[in-house]
Amino acid sequence: MQENSLEQRVRLGRLFDVYGGLLTEKQQKCMELYFCDDLSLAEIADELEVSRQAIHDLIKRVEHTLERYESKLALLARNDNDKKLLVQANRLLAECLAQNQGPAKLQQVRRILDELSGESR
Known part of the structure; x- marks a missing residue:
């Protein structure tokens, strides 16, 4: 399961590289903290002054959004x-x-x- 989650994280990072500019400013900031700064969900939550669950949900929504972009554009x-x-x-x-x-x-x-x-x- 660990490898699968690593593969998912790598794919999400690649999708973010391609389609990140289409995300909202808040989504971009969260994803940059997650990928570029390698912060945990709790650390991102502290940084953005929201709950850890809110960050988890945001990342899941962004993941679905990025996958939707890829399914339509296939870049x-x-x-x-x-x-x-x-x-x-x-x-x-x-x-x-x-x-x-x-x-x-x-x-x-x-x-x-x-x-x-x-x-x-």
């Missing part, structure tokens, strides 16, 4: 896919250069780069 998924494609293109180029392979691998790399640049989107 995080697109970013992950783009990174995967860049790694693939880099690998193909390295193979091509190492083995003096030409046009076929370079065409694969070109298709990947076209996809990343939006030519095929």
Whole structure:
């Protein structure tokens, strides 16, 4: 269960990086204290002069909001896919250069780069 909660926290942090600017000022402040300053819920509650339960509820609401943004906009998924494609293109180029392979691998790399640049989107 610990790993799952760590994965959830990492995902929430990544979603906050992508969509944090769409949150209210209070939500942003709370999330910055939670992620950037690594404060506990009780410490955030003291800082913002509210109850620990209020902070817990706020973080849960923000988590749902960020997931809703991602389900509609898919920016995080697109970013992950783009990174995967860049790694693939880099690998193909390295193979091509190492083995003096030409046009076929370079065409694969070109298709990947076209996809990343939006030519095929």
